[in-house]
Amino acid sequence: MIDPTIGVERTWMRIPLKIQIGVVIAMFVAALAALGTTGAGVVAREGRRASAGAILARAGSLLADHGQAILADAPLWPYEMSPEEWNVMDRRLIEQSVASLRSFEGVEGGYFLRDHKRFLGASFPTELKKSNRDRRGQNGPPPREIDLIEIQADASIRRNQPFSIVVDVPPSTVAIRTAPILVEGQAIAASWTMTRLVDPIFLDRSVQGYRLSAGLALGGIVLALLLTLNLSRTVTRQKLERDRLQTELRRSERLAALGKLLAGVAHEVRNPLAGIRSTAQLWQRGIGPDPESLDDILAEVDRLDGIVERLLHFSKADSQTLLPGNLNDLAIEAARLAALLAERHDVRIETTLATDLPSPLMSAPSILQVLRNLTTNAIQAMPQGGLLTIATRFDPSTRRIELEVADTGTGLEPDALAHLFEPFFTTKPTGTGLGLAIAREIALAHRGDLLVRSRPGKPGASFTLILPVHDRSHDRGLERNRDVRTV
Ligand code: ADP
Secondary structure, three states, X not given: OOOHHHHHHHHHHHOOHHHHHHHHHHHHHHHHHHHHHHHHHHHHHHHHHHHHHHHHHHHHHHHHHHHHHHHHOOOOOOOOOOHHHHHHHHHHHHHHHHHHHOOOOOEEEEEEEOOOOEEEEEEOOHHHXXXXXXXOOOOOOOHHHHHHHHHHHHHHHHHOOOEEEEXXXXXXXXXXXEEEXXXXXXXXXXXXXXXXEEOHHHHXXXXXXXXXXXXXXXXXXXXXXXXXXXXXXXHHHHHHHHHHHHHHHHHHHHHHHHHHHHHHHHHHHHHHHHHHHHHHHHHHOOOOOOHHHHHHHHHHHHHHHHHHHHHHHHHHOOOOOOEEOOHHHHHHHHHHHHHHHHHHOOEEEEEEXXXXXXXXXXXXXXXXXXXXXXXXXXXXXXXXXXXXXXXXXXXXXXOEEEEEEEEOOOOOOHHHHHHOOOOOOOOOOOOXXXXXXXXXXXXXXXXXXXXXXXXXXXXXXXXXXXXXXXXXHHHHHHHHHHHHHHO
């Protein structure tokens, strides 16, 4: 069987999102408005119920005052009146009751003559007039209530006192009041006033109002659910699409990087191979092998070996075991290892270490490799001697640990700055150009970074290794372990 809701869902999903949200909001607002109108009606009716007694009493006494003089003219039983005379009296009484009840919304009323057992001068509320005129007696109460009112009016006349009653006359609940009208000290008639506390028209309107608001609210809920479904599908689709694009981007970035790397490797490997080839060709022609050319070949082989070794580091940067460690210790170690080379180049080393440095998660050998590379580069950049500074610090706002290696050397030209971290970029005759590329890979694999600062044309350069701080709870654990070990 075909589910009709699927068709609705499909059509709905095709509507632009803004319009969908607008429709849902409009439906809820309309439902609230319908509910509010119906509720206001109920409140008004309830208020009326509470004050019905007082309203009917006031309306009844006005009726009695206005009708008394006319009724005084009516001949008492058994005198007869012609139909024409009855009509005249009825019309006059109608005028009086209409005038009396004009200001009482929803109240109807009239007169009842005791001896003639006759209703006269009835007036109806405006909203009922049209629909009920045909069904009512010409000049009395509506058919359903007429007997009730007659008995009550009769009782009011006989006992000479007003009576009020609230009674269910399905489908209505009515409040009825009757009161005697005295002519020359004798109760000859009664006024009757009636209001409907719950009437069919009101019930109909309320039910319609509730149905409308419930329908609108239900429709709104269904559409809101479909809207949510639509939104979640869109979000899921967008997330999948973003993930796919990111994976694709990473893949193409990696491919591009690999392509560059391979081109660099090819270039780097070719030079020593060319050297080895030309030496071998000389040997072929019977020149050599002499100790010098043997040394040359060994040097080229070592260079090839160095390139392969560094490439291996490059590929391993991603897969190192990270443990909480002390970066200050590594800074001191790097300074110690650089001391000999620094002395040879007339370079002074200074270390400024932060005392409250938190632990990063790190692979100590890899980070030491980065530091060694930075200190070696710095010393090589100061052929005339200078100052090498190693400093550590912690930035609590970014929760980053920083280690800076700064020198007073040659500095970097803009062109060098742009390509510094690319594999095989070197300005040194014997350099491989892999040191900084590998150092940066290692920093990234630690979720950190390696930044460079150098002002073009000015001496000095500074490299900052950034590592994220390791979770504190681990730090405390580490401190405790240390204490235990020291004890
Ligand atoms: P290599 O040292 O084999 O050349 P690196 O990747 O370590 O490879 O360095 C790349 C280049 O960056 C160097 O050749 C040099 O030109 C430049 N460089 C690195 N560190 C410094 C520094 N502290 N001062 C000036 N130039 C530097």
